[in-house]
Amino acid sequence: MKALLALMVVIMSVVISGCASTGALGKSDLAKLGAVRLSTDVDAPKTAYYHGAASNFETMGLIGAAIATIDRPVDQALTEYLEKENIDIRKIVLERFSVALKNTTLSEKMDSHGDNEMKIRIEGYGLGKGAGMSNNMRPSLRIIVTLASSKKEVLWEGSARVGGATEELPIKTIEEWMKDPEALRAAFSRAADMASSKVLKDYQS
Numbered sequence: 001m002k003a004l005l006a007l008m009v010v011i012m013s014v015v016i017s018g019c020a021s022t023g024a025l026g027k028s029d030l031a032k033l034g035a036v037r038l039s040t041d042v043d044a045p046k047t048a049y050y051h052g053a054a055s056n057f058e059t060m061g062l063i064g065a066a067i068a069t070i071d072r073p074v075d076q077a078l079t080e081y082l083e084k085e086n087i088d089i090r091k092i093v094l095e096r097f098s099v100a101l102k103n104t105t106l107s108e109k110m111d112s113h114g115d116n117e118m119k120i121r122i123e124g125y126g127l128g129k130g131a132g133m134s135n136n137m138r139p140s141l142r143i144i145v146t147l148a149s150s151k152k153e154v155l156w157e158g159s160a161r162v163g164g165a166t167e168e169l170p171i172k173t174i175e176e177w178m179k180d181p182e183a184l185r186a187a188f189s190r191a192a193d194m195a196s197s198k199v200l201k202d203y204q205s
Contacts, residue, residue: 025155033155034116035109036106037113037116048078050074050127074174081178087184096189097199104204104205115150120145121146127174137177139187141188142160143159145157160195160198
């Protein structure tokens, strides 16, 4: 039991921190780094993810996985809604990350013709359940950013996650979100701002 509790503490600390990195490039490494281009090709899952109450059981064996399937039809409905309202998560993340990048020590290295490449990958996005019994949802987003040399050697990689537990993000039921596309668009922009800042925190100027 004690071992299980210890494991839960470790997991929660990772979830709450919401970011990870291979270690920021030092000043000397940055000085030697050539020009960097930001790829406009952002990878993302085809389907958004709805992490409602049922999804909390997903990792609890076969029965838990079966319960979690209750939420899966909502994934498709949410995806279709985002497409219908032209809420393009790849475009949003690229735009907000580009803005965040301007306020970092990496900004002076950015050049659209640079040999080194920085690429954003969206690991997941959608709506995540907030705390408590109600099914109030916040926008969720996980991004991974990789900086690679012209020889495809990874020089730095960072990741960040925001979602249901991120209290700075707005929270509504899915019915409310799907009645207000502009509010949802703005919420995803806010999520992208926060995730970008987390990824780039070691490079803040």
